[in-house]
Amino acid sequence: MSEDTSNPAGGRPIVVGVDGSPSSAAALDWVVAQSEALRRPVRAVSAWHFVPMAAGPATVLVDPDNLRQEHIDRLHEMVAEAKQQAVGEIDIRQEVIEGPPATVLLDASRDAAVLVLGSHGHGRAYSSIVGSVSAACIRHARCPVIVIPPGAAEEMETNRSRLVSETGP
Numbered sequence: 001m002s003e004d005t006s007n008p009a010g011g012r013p014i015v016v017g018v019d020g021s022p023s024s025a026a027a028l029d030w031v032v033a034q035s036e037a038l039r040r041p042v043r044a045v046s047a048w049h050f051v052p053m054a055a056g057p058a059t060v061l062v063d064p065d066n067l068r069q070e071h072i073d074r075l076h077e078m079v080a081e082a083k084q085q086a087v088g089e090i091d092i093r094q095e096v097i098e099g100p101p102a103t104v105l106l107d108a109s110r111d112a113a114v115l116v117l118g119s120h121g122h123g124r125a126y127s128s129i130v131g132s133v134s135a136a137c138i139r140h141a142r143c144p145v146i147v148i149p150p151g152a153a154e155e156m157e158t159n160r161s162r163l164v165s166e167t168g169p
Contacts, residue, residue, distance in 0.1 A: 014116060026148045030148055043108065
């Protein structure tokens with residue numbers, strides 16, 4: 001059975017992981033720039049994970065509802081900023097899901113055409129190249145994974161600034 005590619009919004013979505021970092025902003029920007037050519041709906045997924053900590057009198061109380069709302073607000077803000085760079089109209093479904101980031105993204109990959117992530121470049125060896133969440137997704141995702149490398153955010157911002165200065169505001 002073949003997918004209907006005549007409808008740009010049809011088919012399995014492009015899933016992009018968004019965690020508020022510059023590298024996830026670069027991944028979101030890349031997806032926005034490519035979404036028309038890829039002819040897929042876009043699903044921006046942000047994972048939040050509350051781990052209660054008890055450290056005696058120095059315990060910091062964090063309200064899980066406030067933490068979730070912070071993730072929702074940050075995702076909405078990042079998507080709105082990325083959509084400003086779009087050439088045409090783009091619809092991005094936004095989801096904030098409770099759970100460890102790798103688990104949430106791997107679950108999202110089950111129905112995805114492709115999973116797009118930004119790389120923080122933290123960690124050692126292989127994980128230092130792509131990040132631990134990205135490494136887990138590369139190994140276990142149910143779809144192809146695209147990792148936007150460290151430094152891409154700065155390069156994309158430089159190119160965006162150059163384009164704005166050449167074409168005017």
